[in-house]
Amino acid sequence: MTSHAQLPEPTARIVAVQDDLVTLAPLDDAPLIKNEVVYIIPHGPERDGKPREYLKAEVLRVRGSTAEAQVFESTAGVRVGDRVIQSGEMLSVALGPGLLSTVFDGLQNPLADIAAEYGFFLPRGVLTNALDQNRKWAFEPKVKSRDPVRAGDTLGTVPEGRFEHKIMVPFSLTGNWTVERVREGAFTINEVVATLRNERGETRDLTMVQHWPVRRAIPEKLVRSGQCERLYPNEPLITTLRLIDTFFPIARGGMGCIPGPFGAGKTVLQSLISRFSAVNIVIVVACGERAGEVVETITEFPQQPDPSGHGTLMDRTVIICNTSSMPVAAREASIYTGITLGEYYRQMGYDVLLIADSTSRWAQAMRETSGRLEEIPGEEAFPAYLDSAIKGVYERAGVLRTATGETGSLTMIGTVSPAGGNFEEPVTQSTLGTVKTFLGLSSERAYKRFYPAVDPLLSWSRYHTQLAAWYDKNIGPDWVPRVEEMIDLLKKGDEINRMMQVTGEEGVSTEDFVLQQKALFLDMVYLQQDAFDDVDVSAPLARQQETFDLVYKIARTGFAFDGKDAVRRFFTEQTSLFRNLNYAADGSQDRRDLLEKICENVRSAPRHVPA
Numbered sequence: 217m218t219s220h221a222q223l224p225e226p227t228a229r230i231v232a233v234q235d236d237l238v239t240l241a242p243l244d245d246a247p248l249i250k251n252e253v254v255y256i257i258p259h260g261p262e263r264d265g266k267p268r269e270y271l272k273a274e275v276l277r278v279r280g281s282t283a284e285a286q287v288f289e290s291t292a293g294v295r296v297g298d299r300v301i302q303s304g305e306m307l308s309v310a311l312g313p314g315l316l317s318t319v320f321d322g323l324q325n326p327l328a329d330i331a332a333e334y335g336f337f338l339p340r341g342v343l344t345n346a347l348d349q350n351r352k353w354a355f356e357p358k359v360k361s362r363d364p365v366r367a368g369d370t371l372g373t374v375p376e377g378r379f380e381h382k383i384m385v386p387f388s389l390t391g392n393w394t395v396e397r398v399r400e401g402a403f404t405i406n407e408v409v410a411t412l413r414n415e416r417g418e419t420r421d422l423t424m425v426q427h428w429p430v431r432r433a434i435p436e437k438l439v440r441s442g443q444c445e446r447l448y449p450n451e452p453l454i455t456t457l458r459l460i461d462t463f464f465p466i467a468r469g470g471m472g473c474i475p476g477p478f479g480a481g482k483t484v485l486q487s488l489i490s491r492f493s494a495v496n497i498v499i500v501v502a503c504g505e506r507a508g509e510v511v512e513t514i515t516e517f518p519q520q521p522d523p524s525g526h527g528t529l530m531d532r533t534v535i536i537c538n539t540s541s542m543p544v545a546a547r548e549a550s551i552y553t554g555i556t557l558g559e560y561y562r563q564m565g566y567d568v569l570l571i572a573d574s575t576s577r578w579a580q581a582m583r584e585t586s587g588r589l590e591e592i593p594g595e596e597a598f599p600a601y602l603d604s605a606i607k608g609v610y611e612r613a614g615v616l617r618t619a620t621g622e623t624g625s626l627t628m629i630g631t632v633s634p635a636g637g638n639f640e641e642p643v644t645q646s647t648l649g650t651v652k653t654f655l656g657l658s659s660e661r662a663y664k665r666f667y668p669a670v671d672p673l674l675s676w677s678r679y680h681t682q683l684a685a686w687y688d689k690n691i692g693p694d695w696v697p698r699v700e701e702m703i704d705l706l707k708k709g710d711e712i713n714r715m716m717q718v719t720g721e722e723g724v725s726t727e728d729f730v731l732q733q734k735a736l737f738l739d740m741v742y743l744q745q746d747a748f749d750d751v752d753v754s755a756p757l758a759r760q761q762e763t764f765d766l767v768y769k770i771a772r773t774g775f776a777f778d779g780k781d782a783v784r785r786f787f788t789e790q791t792s793l794f795r796n797l798n799y800a801a802d803g804s805q806d807r808r809d810l811l812e813k814i815c816e817n818v819r820s821a822p823r824h825v826p827a
């Protein structure tokens with residue numbers, strides 16, 4: 217991001233070192249600024265008259281004449297007296313063409329480039345460029361000389377893969393500007409493509425890249441200046457997962473969480489959501505999980521074809537990767553880096569999905585740092601500001617009308633991995649107090665291989681009201697009440713199940729047994745979805761509706777079977793037919809035959825004559 221040549225001279229020095237926390241003091245009276253990025257130069261021989269290492273750090277706290285900074289790398293060998301460069305910049309990311317398809321670490325170091333140059337791990341203290349410095353991009357201007365522009369307006373576009381990447385007036389620029397000059401052609405990201413001038417006669421040369429501090433939301437200032445507008449999320453994000461879309465929807469531009477114990481299927485569920493959701497761009501923040509899992513994410517996920525039919529998933533994906541073996545401080549930053557990239561593409565009018573796996577590891581990084589700063593701890597030694605930090609992260613999701621009148625969205629879904637699957641712990645609780653969709657995974661369901669192992673009795677969506685108008689218009693006015701009725705059925709089935717565990721099947725009435733079987737049937741054929749079947753893996757909304765209507769009809773029918781064996785026989789047969797129906801492609805003869813058989817079965821089943 218920053219090259220050696222651009223860095224100023226050292227203006228401070230180290231006065232104390234404790235793990236990855238250093239205390240620094242200015243040499244003269246250089247100001248110390250919270251959240252400023254500094255570079256520590258460990259003493260030692262230079263190379264070509266330049267220090268060998270620059271250890272990146274972020275100032276966390278300023279106290280009187282000293283400041284404490286967390287170092288994003290190993291501090292081995294750092295000692296009192298080492299010189300410190302104050303960059304004058306906040307922790308920032310480079311925003312420009314070439315982000316898509318890239319794997320970065322939490323500080324936006326491109327891992328593939330590093331691997332090519334140094335092997336898989338970045339050696340300590342090396343400065344890298346986030347974006348390719350040599351690649352040329354075909355810039356097509358969308359403004360002309362003398363046009364008025366403001367922050368966020370589109371200057372021009374470049375093709376980035378199959379996307380139109382908008383080059384926008386830097387979000388940090390204040391006031392009204394006029395285009396003095398704009399170029400057309402192929403340029404690298406460091407070449408000037410436009411020059412702006414303001415009323416005071418100041419000029420600004422602009423390249424295709426801008427920098428933005430990761431801890432600040434991009435639209436904040438743009439919303440205040442009227443350049444964009446926050447909108448209420450009022451459409452569902454269609455994931456093609458029945459359990460989510462039908463029962464626990466997430467709004468497009470909304471926020472959801474997936475807590476669950478180890479091995480319950482958080483990562484698999486997130487990757488299904490990111491594969492099939494109706495979004496343009498996906499940002500994956502692989503945060504603090506074991507390296508093996510992350511490598512799987514990076515090597516397998518990207519090769520898969522994009523369900524839209526164009527290219528691979530990686531073409532539309534950015535991966536931010538900080539495994540458990542990488543420095544903890546950078547892990548804390550990685551979520552903010554990911555969100556900022558997501559906000560950037562939202563600002564172009566795209567629908568973006570950010571998935572973070574796992575936010576618990578991120579919170580643990582925060583806890584470690586807070587501990588070192590000796591801050592007053594809150595519950596379970598997490599910092600007292602844990603709750604506001606979690607809210608601060610999720611609240612950057614949302615829907616925007618951008619400067620060019622388009623709508624963009626950023627949906628955020630984080631996993632939480634509480635120790636022992638105990639949802640009472642602080643990170644889960646704070647997250648549940650923030651998000652509006654909760655998909656709680658249970659190890660019991662995972663053990664039974666009921667996938668996705670989302671517990672329908674535990675989970676909730678608070679988006680139903682917000683999405684009601686959309687459902688009315690696109691599905692029908694009775695959709696939500698019917699869905700709620702089915703959740704009630706699951707609850708009743710669960711109660712009867714519990715009773716049966718005590719009393720055995722004989723202890724419940726045939727009527728109750730029918731209810732229990734209906735609930736089990738709904739679970740088996742609708743909630744569960746086979747990720748390994750090419751058809752069932754993704755159920756478009758129209759298909760969900762068709763199946764739901766059938767399941768609902770069966771659930772509502774007052775069957776009158778002669779004994780429990782007859783009940784069981786009926787539902788076992790329906791379950792197997794519906795499973796095959798889920799596997800049968802739309803429009804196939806198979807599907808038509810199955811539908812016919814199901815309808816015939818339901819018609820001919822014995823039922824109570826309505827009084």
Ligand code: ADP
Nearest residue numbers: 476477478479480481482483484485667668747
């Ligand atoms: P977590 O991230 O919660 O620790 P994973 O997502 O890695 O758990 O899932 C653990 C294992 O469970 C997977 O490797 C896979 O074998 C199985 N699994 C999880 N979800 C599914 C699913 N939807 N379909 C089939 N198998 C699954």
Ligand code: MG
Nearest residue numbers: 482483505509
């Ligand atoms: Mg996982």
